[in-house]
Amino acid sequence: MTMVQLVYRFVSDREFADRFQQNPQAALAEVSLSLNEMELQAATAVLQQRSYCTHLSSPEKITPLEMAWPRPFCPYKMPSTVSPR
Amino acid sequence: MASSFLPLQNAIHSFSSLIRTHPHGANIDFEYLAEILRILGRDGLNTDPEPVLSQNETLWSLPALCCEAVGGHSSQAERVNSAWLLFYKAAHLLDLIEDAEAEDSEILPAQPAQILNAATGLILAANMLLGLEEGDVGRAIREEFGFTGWRMCAGQHTDLTQAAPGLQQCWQIAEAKSGEFFALACRAGARLGGAAPPQIEAFDGYGRHLGILIQIADDVSGLWSATGERCDLIRKGKWTLPVAYAMTACPDEKQRELQQALQQAAKDTEAERQARRLIIESGAVLYLRIEAEKHSQQCLAALDRIDLPSAIRERLSGMVTEIASLGQS
Numbered sequence: 188m189t190m191v192q193l194v195y196r197f198v199s200d201r202e203f204a205d206r207f208q209q210n211p212q213a214a215l216a217e218v219s220l221s222l223n224e225m226e227l228q229a230a231t232a233v234l235q236q237r238s239y240c241t242h243l244s245s246p247e248k249i250t251p252l253e254m255a256w257p258r259p260f261c262p263y264k265m266p267s268t269v270s271p272r
Numbered sequence: 273m274a275s276s277f278l279p280l281q282n283a284i285h286s287f288s289s290l291i292r293t294h295p296h297g298a299n300i301d302f303e304y305l306a307e308i309l310r311i312l313g314r315d316g317l318n319t320d321p322e323p324v325l326s327q328n329e330t331l332w333s334l335p336a337l338c339c340e341a342v343g344g345h346s347s348q349a350e351r352v353n354s355a356w357l358l359f360y361k362a363a364h365l366l367d368l369i370e371d372a373e374a375e376d377s378e379i380l381p382a383q384p385a386q387i388l389n390a391a392t393g394l395i396l397a398a399n400m401l402l403g404l405e406e407g408d409v410g411r412a413i414r415e416e417f418g419f420t421g422w423r424m425c426a427g428q429h430t431d432l433t434q435a436a437p438g439l440q441q442c443w444q445i446a447e448a449k450s451g452e453f454f455a456l457a458c459r460a461g462a463r464l465g466g467a468a469p470p471q472i473e474a475f476d477g478y479g480r481h482l483g484i485l486i487q488i489a490d491d492v493s494g495l496w497s498a499t500g501e502r503c504d505l506i507r508k509g510k511w512t513l514p515v516a517y518a519m520t521a522c523p524d525e526k527q528r529e530l531q532q533a534l535q536q537a538a539k540d541t542e543a544e545r546q547a548r549r550l551i552i553e554s555g556a557v558l559y560l561r562i563e564a565e566k567h568s569q570q571c572l573a574a575l576d577r578i579d580l581p582s583a584i585r586e587r588l589s590g591m592v593t594e595i596a597s598l599g600q601s
Contacts, residue, residue: 192521225569
């Protein structure tokens, strides 16, 4: 199972997500993963944040500030003195 | 000290000096130069210690910081830092035009031809600044700027010509467009400071993962509209990382639903909302948050391979943590 498949399983299988959040190691043992140690650590750290899951049922309520990067801090875009016409 | 290095001010000063001190500079129309200076952002020089700006100051000082990190002085990297920043601004301007749809003309800061003309001036100025760097190091840095620029253009070409790139291809584009550019900044700065090849390689790794992290941040924030910008979802045929993930992860039926919503999103706000909902429900932001965590770990691992002054380590690692935190408190 790749990272993409793991994340999709997490968001589409509520019981798996619950089991994961209670005991990530046991949940991960249920599936055959092709992830390295760093990916496993990153996945565990992020997927364990239950607060994220509570938003999944109502994504329109999620704002960039709550869930993603705050829109004003978008480092790739340089600030511009020119404002939209 | 890197803390007193003001990258934008420095770039504007370098650009102005270039024109003022050269005999041919007097023949260039003042209006055009003023336009370039305006674009570079005179009022972007505000040095108030607000968090957004302070992080950008670190980001825009990457060559100078990396030069200092290996024992050089930031002044050794002033010209290269300015050249890199001029390229950065030019790339941003070109991106605005290349990504724009016909209906975007009203949110562009100027006519596309005008933006193109200003970006060309910035690239020429950056090249002239690089031309002032002397010796083998100067030649190596000029070559790196040239080849990195071409790799970025090649990445942009793929981005522009592939209507529906797969997830793997989106990652390759992110590395070519953004990873390469920030790797260049770090590598050039370290080279100017006299770094040994293993240190240069470590700085390259730091910059590369930082650039990918920044591209993830850009793509995730692009799921929403902001003042003066359109959200990525209403750009026809524009598959960013979240879209590519959703189209990879979702079953066929959901993919068709998303495809349909994306096709209508440009003219129908309900379809745009529907596309965003499908993407978020597919776990795209969650997936990208994991990838961000992974790249931030790789940034920090690269820094661990270099013996750095603690103040510089804090600035470089602090920026990574800030970007990777995705606005979480």
